[in-house]
Amino acid sequence: MTVVTNNKVLRSKKIQFQKNEYGFEEFKQRQTSIEKQSNTTLHNLCNRQQHKDTQKLSGSIENFIGYTQIPTGIAGPIQVNGTHANGDFYVPLATTEGALVASYHRGAKAAKLSGGITSICIKEGVKRCPLFGFNTLHNALAFTNWIESVEENFVLIAQAHTKHGQLNKTSFHIEGKSGHSYF
Numbered sequence: 137m138t139v140v141t142n143n144k145v146l147r148s149k150k151i152q153f154q155k156n157e158y159g160f161e162e163f164k165q166r167q168t169s170i171e172k173q174s175n176t177t178l179h180n181l182c183n184r185q186q187h188k189d190t191q192k193l194s195g196s197i198e199n200f201i202g203y204t205q206i207p208t209g210i211a212g213p214i215q216v217n218g219t220h221a222n223g224d225f226y227v228p229l230a231t232t233e234g235a236l237v238a239s240y241h242r243g244a245k246a247a248k249l250s251g252g253i254t255s256i257c258i259k260e261g262v263k264r265c266p267l268f269g270f271n272t273l274h275n276a277l278a279f280t281n282w283i284e285s286v287e288e289n290f291v292l293i294a295q296a297h298t299k300h301g302q303l304n305k306t307s308f309h310i311e312g313k314s315g316h317s318y319f
Contacts, residue, residue: 163200163201163202167181167201167202178201181201181202181203181204195300206230207230207232208229208230208231209228209231209236210226210227210228210237211226211227211229211237211240211241211243211244212224212225212226212227212240212241212244213225213226213244213248214226214227214243214244214247214248214253215244215248215251215253216252216253216255217251217252217253217254217255218253218254218257219255219256219257220257221255224248227240227244261304262301263318264318264319265316265317265318265319266316266317267314267315267316268314268315268316268317269314270315271313273312273313275313276310276312276313276314276315277310279315280309283308283317284308287306287308290303290306290319291303294319305318305319306319
């Protein structure tokens with residue numbers, strides 16, 4: 137694990153996933169360990185006692201050590217004419233990028249003046265598209281042929297690593313000396 141504090145890089149193998157990584161005591165232990173190893177305090181974390189029921193964070197964060205404050209602005213309202221959402225919606229944006237919220241706000245105003253945003257949800261899903269680069273076209277072809285030959289294993293791997301989704305479709309193709317995998 138690498139931690140950056142006060143412009144110092146701290147490398148350690150002492151902080152690892154624990155059996156009950158979401159337990160309150162484990163959370164406090166990680167905070168204390170990082171503070172000791174980096175010789176600093178995590179004073180910028182919000183209300184260190186705030187989240188006593190850290191089990192609720194399971195699946196949302198790993199090696200949880202606390203909360204941070206991020207400046208948040210509001211854009212909108214944005215008019216949505218959709219199959220599942222209709223009406224005017226405000227969009228909170230957490231950012232430190234200057235002019236971003238104002239830019240979104242102008243876009244929401246322009247969209248409203250032109251009748252709003254029309255959306256239709258046909259299918260819900262998440263797509264992952266890793267790219268694999270190779271030295272030659274032949275290596276890219278060999279990889280694509282191999283990955284197609286073990287394609288059925290991806291369904292089993294996905295089932296073993298998530299209880300929130302399922303792998304519905306895979307495809308693979310070559311562009312130049314690169315192999316693309318779509319999941």
